[in-house]
Amino acid sequence: MKRQPISTGSEWTFELIRAYDREIARLAERYALDTYPNQIEVITAEQMMDAYASVGMPLGYHHWSYGKHFLATEKGYKRGQMGLAYEIVINSDPCIAYLMEENTMCMQALVIAHACYGHNSFFKGNYLFRTWTDASSIIDYLVFAKQYIMQCEERHGIDAVEELLDSCHALMNYGVDRYKRPYPISAEEERRRQKEREEHLQRQINDLWRTIPQGSRKNHEEDSKRWPAEPQENILYFIEKHAPLLEPWQREVVRIVRKIAQYFYPQRQTQVMNEGWATFWHYTLMNDLYDEGLVTDGFMLEFLQAHTSVIYQPGYDSPYYSGINPYTLGFAIYSDIRRICENPTEEDRHWFPDFAGSDWLETIKFAMRSFKDESFILQFLSPKVIRDLKLFSVLDDDQKDELVIPAIHDEAGYRLIREYLAAQYNLGNREPNVQIWSVDRRGDRSLTLRHQQHDRKPIGESTGEVLKHLHRLWGFDIHLESVRGDQIVQSLHMPPRGEQDSDEHTRLELALPPI
Amino acid sequence: MSYVIDRRLNGKNKSTVNRQRFLRRYREHIKKAVEEAVSRRSITDMEHGEQISIPSRDIDEPILHHGRGGRQVIVHPGNKEFVAGDRIPRPSGGGGGSGSGRASNSGEGMDDFVFQITQEEFLDFMFEDLELPNLIKRHLAGADSFKTVRAGISNEGNPSRINIVRTLRSAHARRIALSGSSRAKLREAQAELERLKREEPDNFGDIQRIEAEIERLRARIKRVPFLDTFDLKYNLLVKQPNPTSKAVMFCLMDVSGSMTQATKDIAKRFFILLYLFLKRNYEKIDVVFIRHHTSAKEVDEEEFFYSRETGGTIVSSALKLMQEIMAERYPVHEWNLYAAQASDGDNWNDDSPICRDILMKQIMPSMQYFTYVEITPREHQALWYEYEQVRETFPHTFAQQQIVSVADIYPVFRELFQRRLSA
Numbered sequence: 001m002k003r004q005p006i007s008t009g010s011e012w013t014f015e016l017i018r019a020y021d022r023e024i025a026r027l028a029e030r031y032a033l034d035t036y037p038n039q040i041e042v043i044t045a046e047q048m049m050d051a052y053a054s055v056g057m058p059l060g061y062h063h064w065s066y067g068k069h070f071l072a073t074e075k076g077y078k079r080g081q082m083g084l085a086y087e088i089v090i091n092s093d094p095c096i097a098y099l100m101e102e103n104t105m106c107m108q109a110l111v112i113a114h115a116c117y118g119h120n121s122f123f124k125g126n127y128l129f130r131t132w133t134d135a136s137s138i139i140d141y142l143v144f145a146k147q148y149i150m151q152c153e154e155r156h157g158i159d160a161v162e163e164l165l166d167s168c169h170a171l172m173n174y175g176v177d178r179y180k181r182p183y184p185i186s187a188e189e190e191r192r193r194q195k196e197r198e199e200h201l202q203r204q205i206n207d208l209w210r211t212i213p214q215g216s217r218k219n220h221e222e223d224s225k226r227w228p229a230e231p232q233e234n235i236l237y238f239i240e241k242h243a244p245l246l247e248p249w250q251r252e253v254v255r256i257v258r259k260i261a262q263y264f265y266p267q268r269q270t271q272v273m274n275e276g277w278a279t280f281w282h283y284t285l286m287n288d289l290y291d292e293g294l295v296t297d298g299f300m301l302e303f304l305q306a307h308t309s310v311i312y313q314p315g316y317d318s319p320y321y322s323g324i325n326p327y328t329l330g331f332a333i334y335s336d337i338r339r340i341c342e343n344p345t346e347e348d349r350h351w352f353p354d355f356a357g358s359d360w361l362e363t364i365k366f367a368m369r370s371f372k373d374e375s376f377i378l379q380f381l382s383p384k385v386i387r388d389l390k391l392f393s394v395l396d397d398d399q400k401d402e403l404v405i406p407a408i409h410d411e412a413g414y415r416l417i418r419e420y421l422a423a424q425y426n427l428g429n430r431e432p433n434v435q436i437w438s439v440d441r442r443g444d445r446s447l448t449l450r451h452q453q454h455d456r457k458p459i460g461e462s463t464g465e466v467l468k469h470l471h472r473l474w475g476f477d478i479h480l481e482s483v484r485g486d487q488i489v490q491s492l493h494m495p496p497r498g499e500q501d502s503d504e505h506t507r508l509e510l511a512l513p514p515i
Numbered sequence: 516m517s518y519v520i521d522r523r524l525n526g527k528n529k530s531t532v533n534r535q536r537f538l539r540r541y542r543e544h545i546k547k548a549v550e551e552a553v554s555r556r557s558i559t560d561m562e563h564g565e566q567i568s569i570p571s572r573d574i575d576e577p578i579l580h581h582g583r584g585g586r587q588v589i590v591h592p593g594n595k596e597f598v599a600g601d602r603i604p605r606p607s608g609g610g611g612g613s614g615s616g617r618a619s620n621s622g623e624g625m626d627d628f629v630f631q632i633t634q635e636e637f638l639d640f641m642f643e644d645l646e647l648p649n650l651i652k653r654h655l656a657g658a659d660s661f662k663t664v665r666a667g668i669s670n671e672g673n674p675s676r677i678n679i680v681r682t683l684r685s686a687h688a689r690r691i692a693l694s695g696s697s698r699a700k701l702r703e704a705q706a707e708l709e710r711l712k713r714e715e716p717d718n719f720g721d722i723q724r725i726e727a728e729i730e731r732l733r734a735r736i737k738r739v740p741f742l743d744t745f746d747l748k749y750n751l752l753v754k755q756p757n758p759t760s761k762a763v764m765f766c767l768m769d770v771s772g773s774m775t776q777a778t779k780d781i782a783k784r785f786f787i788l789l790y791l792f793l794k795r796n797y798e799k800i801d802v803v804f805i806r807h808h809t810s811a812k813e814v815d816e817e818e819f820f821y822s823r824e825t826g827g828t829i830v831s832s833a834l835k836l837m838q839e840i841m842a843e844r845y846p847v848h849e850w851n852l853y854a855a856q857a858s859d860g861d862n863w864n865d866d867s868p869i870c871r872d873i874l875m876k877q878i879m880p881s882m883q884y885f886t887y888v889e890i891t892p893r894e895h896q897a898l899w900y901e902y903e904q905v906r907e908t909f910p911h912t913f914a915q916q917q918i919v920s921v922a923d924i925y926p927v928f929r930e931l932f933q934r935r936l937s938a
Contacts, residue, residue, distance in 0.1 A: 014519055021517045038517035047522065050529040065576055067537030070530040071630035078631075094518070101523055116517065162536070170577050315593020324592055392594035396605075397586045405601040408594055421590045432579050457585030465577035 003293045010104040010302075017042075017099070020109045021116070027288045028117045031361060033281070035120040036135060037094040040112065044101045049073050051088050051098055057260070058090055059142050061149040063165050089115035091123040091267070093135035106302040109295075113285040118278025125369045126273070128266035138263060144190050145256045152249050164250055167469035168236065168257035173431055175236030175258035176265045197255075198248035201241070231450065232436040235470070236261070244445060245475035254473070269372045269427055276330015277368050283307060283331070313389065324389075324421075332385045333376070337364050340382065347383060373425035381421060383414045393420045398456075432459050437481070446477035453484045467494035538636070544569045545632065549640040553788075553925045564634045568627040642792055663752045672749025681748035689746060694736045701732040762797040762851040762883075764789065765840075767833045769858040771808040772825035778890045781921055782857035783820050785888055788928050789855050797851070803840060807833035813840065830862045830898060831869040838877050847881040854882065860889045862898040871901040879909050886931050887915040 006023065007016050021040065028035070043051070053070035054060045090096040097115040099108050123129050153161045168175070232238045236258040240251050267274070286303050289295045295303075313328040314320040340348045341360035348356045355363045367380055392408040393416065407413030407420070423429055437450040447470070451459050459482060471478045471494040482490040538545060548567045597603075632640075668681055708725045711718055766786045768779070793800050804819035805811055808826035811833040837854065845852060862870070879885065887902055889895070899915070906913045916927045 014521070017519050018517075021519070025517065040517055040519045041522045042519070043522045043525075047525065047529070053530045053533065062532045062536055064533065064536035064540045067530065067533035067535070068574060068628070070534055071537060072628070075630050158536075162540070166576070171579075173578060313592050315595070316591035317593065317595075321591075321593075324590070389592045390594040391590050391592055392597050393588050393590045395586070395588050398584045399586075401605065402602040403605055405597045405599055405603070406588065408597055408599050410599070413599055417590060420588045423588070424590055430581075432581055434579055453585070455586040457587065458582040460580040460582040462575065462577035463579060465575075466579050469577070 005296045005299070006294050007105055007299075008296055010106065012103070012105040012108050014042075016105055017108055017112070020105075021112050023289060023294055024109070024113050024117060024285050027285050028121075028281075030288075031284075033117055033121040034124055035095065035117060036092075036124055038116040038120060039094040039096045040099060040116060041096060042099050042101060045077070048088070048098065048100050049077060057142055058092070058096060058139065059146055061146045061165075061256075062153075063169075064162065065169065087111040087115045089119045090138075091119075091129060091133060091135055091263075092138050095120040095123065095135070104302065106295075106299045107306060109289075109299075110282055110286065110303055110306055114278045114282035117285065118281035119274065121281075122270075122274050122277045122368060125365070126266070126270060127370055128269055128372055132266050133263050141190060141259065145260070148194075148252065148256065152253060156249065161253065163472065164253050165257065167472045168254055170466045170469040171235050171239075171473075172257055172261045174434065175234060175261040177234050177237070177262065194252055198252065201251060202248055226438045227441055228436065228439070234258075235434070235436055235449075238436050239470075239473050242439070243474050246473065266372075269374075270376075272326040272330040272333075272373045272425060273368065273371065273376050274330070275327045276332075276334050279307075279310060279327050279331040280334040280364075283335075315390075329377075329385075329389070332388060333380050333382070334364055334367070336382050336385050337367060337380055339384075351382060374422045374427075377425060378418060378422040381418045383409075383411075386414055386417050391417050391421065393417055429454060432457070434459075434480070444477060445475075446479060447474050448479045448481065451480060451482045453482055453489070456484065458482065458490070463492060464494070464496075467492060470494070538632070541569055541574065542640075544573065546640050546643070549637060550925060552637075553641060563637075564632050565637045566629060566631055568629040571628045574628055638791065638795065642795060662755055664755050666751045666753040668748050669751040670745065670748065672751065676750045676752070678748045678750050682742075682746055685748060686742050686746035689743060690739055690741070693739045697732050697735050701729060701736065704729050704732060761799040761801075761849065762793055762853060763801040763803060763845045764793055765803045765805060765837050765852070765854040766819065767805050767807070767837065767854060767856040767858075768819065769808070769828055769830065769833075769861070770806045770822075770824050771828040771861065773828070773859050773861045778859055779820065781890050781918055781924060782888070784921065784924050785857060785918070785928065786855060788924065789853075789886075792928075792932065793853065801845075801850075803837075805833050805836055805840075807836075811836040828858075828861050828863060829866050830858065831866050831873055834870055834873045834878060838873065841878070841881065851883045852881060854878075854885045856885070856887045857890060858887075858898070859891045860893070860896045860898055862896065864897055867897040867901040870898065871905055874902075874905050874913075875908060879905065879913065882909075882912055885909075885913050887913075888918050888927065889915065890918045892919045 006019050017040065021038070049070065051058075052073050053066050060066060088098045095116065097111065097120075099111055103111065123133075123135060129135075149161060149165075228238075236254055239246070240254040240258065243251075246254070286295075286300070286307075290300050311325065311328045311331050313325045337355075338360045340352055340356050341358050341363050344352075344356035367376065371379060386409045390409055392413075393406050395404040395406050397404075407416035409417065433452040433454060434449055435452075437448045439448070440446045449470075459480075463480065467478050467480060478494040480492040480494075481488045482492075545567050548569075549565060552565045668678060704725055708722065708729065711722050711725065715721070768774075768782050768786075770779070774782075790800070790802060802816075804814050804816060806814055806819055806824075807828075807830065808824055809829045809832065813836065814822075833856075841847075841852065874885070889899060895917075902913075902915050906915060914931045916931060918924060918927050
C-alpha cells in the first residue's frame with residue numbers, strides 16, 4: 001500500500017514539520033516510546049550559536065566562560081571550519097528541541113526523530129535521569145539561578161561574583177552526589193528555602209567554628225578525632241555547608257553551581273547510550289517512513305548520507321581520529337541487540353543466553369532504562385561489534401619502555417576489550433579520585449584533601465590552579481595528598497610551602513606565583 | 516503531542532552579555548593586541564576589526580584531571596596490523612594512535628585562542644583613556660542637528676500620531692460625564708416602572724408616563740456621541756536642538772628636501788590617527804592640509820602626502836597661512852580648532868623665533884590644542900627649543916613630542932592625548 005510522500009522538495013514549511021512530526025509520532029507510538037511532550041523551536045544559525053555557547057542550558061547566568069565558548073563557536077562557524085550541530089535538545093518537560101532554519105526538510109525530519117523521540121524517550125526512561133534530574137523543574141530553577149546571580153552582581157559587584165563562579169566552576173565536577181538522591185522542588189519552594197538556608201546556615205557555621213574555650217575537658221578527645229569522620233566526595237557541598245568565611249549569598253551561588261553540575265551529571269555518564277539510542281531511533285523511524293512510502297528516494301538518500309557521516313568512525317591511524325565516536329559505538333550496540341534478539345547465532349546464544357531470541361523491543365528498552373555507559377558496555381558489547389569496529393587495546397605503562405597490545409578483536413580478547421572499554425567510560429576512572437579528608441578544626445583551620453591514585457596515575461598540572469580556587473572558597477590553607485596504597489607519594493599546598501621545608505614528596509613542579 | 520514554535524524572530528544576541536564579560540576580563544590582553552596591531556597596520560586599514568589572539572593557557576579554566584604517566588589501557592578502533600602480545604616502541608611526543616585523548620589534549624593545549632573583535636570595539640580599545648583636550652561644546656550648529664523627542668500628549672496633531680488609548684479614555688470619560696445624570700434618572704425610572712408593574716398593574720396612566728420618560732432618557736443618552744473631535748489626543752513630538760560641535764584640524768607638514776618619504780609616512784600615520792580620533796568625538800570635522808618648504812600652500816590630501824618638492828624650510832610661512840585661514844573661514848566662536856604639525860626639526864635659524872611669536876601671539880590663544888611632533892633620530896634644533904617656550908606659556912594646550920620610528924607613533928599619540936584629571 002504505497003502512499004503519497006509527505007513532501008517532495010527539500011524546502012521545509014511549518015505545515016510540513018507538523019506533518020512529519022505527526023507521522024513520526026505515530027510510528028514511535030507503535031514502538032511504545034514513552035516521551036515528554038515536545039516543544040520544537042525553529043531558530044536561526046545565530047541563535048544556534050547562542051544555544052551552543054550556553055552549553056545546553058536554555059537560559060543561564062552570565063559568565064565570561066560562556067562568552068569564550070561563543071567566540072570560539074562564532075569564529076569556527078564564520079570561517080566555515082565547523083558546521084553547527086544539527087540539533088540541540090534539552091532535558092526538560094516539555095522537551096525542547098531546536099531545529100535550525102538552514103536545514104533541509106530531510107534534516108528537520110531526521111532531527112525530529114533523533115531529538116524529539118530518541119533523546120526525549122531516553123531522558124524520560126533512563127534511571128539516571130529519573131533519579132538525578134527533574135525535567136519539569138529545571139527551567140524554573142535556571143530562571144531562579146539567573147535572577148539570583150544577577151541580584152548578587154548588583155549587590156556585590158560583577159567582579160566578586162565572577163571570581164566566585166570561577167572558583168566554583170573549577171570544582172564543578174566535584175560538586176555532585178554520586179550516591180545520594182536529591183529531591184526536586186519547585187521554584188517558589190526553592191526561593192523560600194533559600195531564605196531559610198541563609199539564616200540557619202550562618203548560625204550553624206558560627207557554632208562549628210566557635211573559639212570560645214569550653215568549660216569541660218571531656219571534649220578534648222572528641223576534638224582530636226578526624227573531622228569529617230568520613231571522607232567527603234562532594235567538595236562543593238562541603239564548602240557550601242562548612243566553609244568558615246563565606247557569606248550567605250556566596251553559599252547560595254556555590255549551591256547553584258552544584259545543582260547545575262548535578263543536572264548534567266547523568267548526561268556525562270550516558271553519552272554513548274544516549275546518542276546511540278537517539279541514532280538507533282532516527283534510523284529505525286526514518287526507514288519506517290520510507291517503507292510506508294511517506295518519503296521519496298531522494299529524501300532517503302540524503303538521510304542516509306547524513307546518517308553515515310554521523311556514525312563515521314575514523315581508524316586510530318587516521319588524521320581525523322579523536323577517540324571513539326559515541327554515536328557509532330552506541331548505534332552499533334543497540335543495532336546488535338536487535339539482531340541478537342531477532343536472528344541469534346550460536347555465538348550470541350553462548351554470550352547472551354538471557355536475551356538471545358527474546359523480544360527485541362523489550363530488551364533494548366531494558367538496556368536503555370537500567371544502565372549507564374560503563375555497565376551498558378559491560379553488559380551488551382558483543383563480539384560482533386568488537387569485530388566490526390576492529391577494537392584493540394594498548395597498554396601504556398610508564399615503567400616500561402614499550403607499549404603492549406594486551407588484547408584485540410579475537411576470541412581470547414573479547415572479554416578483555418569489553419572490560420577495558422567499559423572502564424574507559426567509568427567517570428570514576430576518568431577523573432582523579434579526590435575527596436575531602438580532614439579539617440584542622442582547632443588549629444589553623446586548614447583543609448586536607450586526599451587523592452587516591454589509580455594505576456599510579458599522577459594528578460594533572462592544573463591542580464595548583466584548582467587549589468587556588470579552593471583556597472579562595474575555603475579561606476584557609478589547603479593541602480592535597482596523593483596516596484598510593486596507604487602511602488602518601490606527593491603533597492601540594494596552597495599557599496605553597498617555602499622551599500626550606502620541601503620534603504622528597506613534593507616532586508611536582510608548579511609554576512605558582514608566591515602569595 | 517508536539518508544539519512547533521517559530522523562534523527566529525526572537526533576539527539572536529543572547530550571548531552578547533557573556534561576550535562582553537569575556538572582553539572585559541581579558542581587556543589587558545586585547546588592549547595589548549590592539550596596540551600591536553595599530554603599529555603594524557597600514558593606516559588606511561584602520562576601519563575594520565581585528566583578530567585577537569590570547570595564549571590558551573591564560574584563559575584555561577583549570578579542573579582536576581589525570582596527568583601523564585601511570586598505567587593506562589586505552590581501546591582504539593580500526594585495528595589493521597596488531598595481534599595480542601605485540602610490543603611497539605613508544606611514539607615520541609604523545610600524538611598518533613597510542614597517545615591517550617587526554618595526553619594529546621594537554622600536548623596541544625598551547626595553541627592560541629583566537630577570536631575577532633569588530634571595528635567599533637577595535638577603535639574603542641584603541642582610543643580608550645584618550646581624551647580630546649579642552650573639548651568645549653562651542654556652538655549650536657545648523658539645522659541638521661535637531662532631534663525629535665516625545666513631549667507628552669496634545670489635543671492637536673497629525674492623524675498618524677493619534678494616541679488611541681488616550682483618545683478612547685477621554686471619550687469614555689466624556690460619555691460618562693455627559694450621560695451620568697440621565698443614566699441615574701433612567702435607573703430611577705426603571706425601578707419605578709418595575710414597582711408600578713408589580714404593585715399597581717392597572718395604573719396605566721402612570722405606567723405610560725414612565726415608559727415615555729424612559730424612552731426620552733434613552734434617546735438622550737444615545738445622543739451623546741461615541742467619539743467627539745475633542746476626544747482626540749495626539750502624541751506630541753517636539754524638535755530639540757542638538758548641541759553638536761564642529762572641529763577643524765590643521766595638518767601642517769614640512770615637505771622640504773630633508774623630509775624623506777619614510778618620515779612623511781610616519782607623519783601621515785600620525786595625522787590619520789588624529790583624524791580618526793577627532794571623528795569619534797565631533798560630528799563635523801574639516802581638515803585643512805598645509806604643506807610648506809620655503810613657502811606654504813593649502814593643498815588637498817593627495818598632494819599633501821604624495822607630491823614631492825624640494826627647497827629650504829621656513830616654518831613660519833605655514834603658520835602664517837594657517838592664521839589667515841583661521842581668520843577667514845573658522846571663527847573661534849563656532850569652531851574647535853586643532854592643529855598637528857609634523858617636521859623633521861629643520862628650520863631656517865632666523866625663522867624659529869618668528870614661529871614662536873606667531874604661535875604665542877596669534878594662534879595659541881584661540882587654539883584648542885596644538886601638537887608638534889618632531890620626526891627625527893637626531894638632536895633637537897632651534898625650533899624645538901623655541902617651541903618649548905610656547906609650551907611653558909600654554910601648558911594645557913600645547914604639546915610636543917619626538918618620534919623616531921613607526922612603532923613610536925601610537926605611544927606618542929597616547930602620550931599626547933592622555934586623559935587628564937580635570938583640574
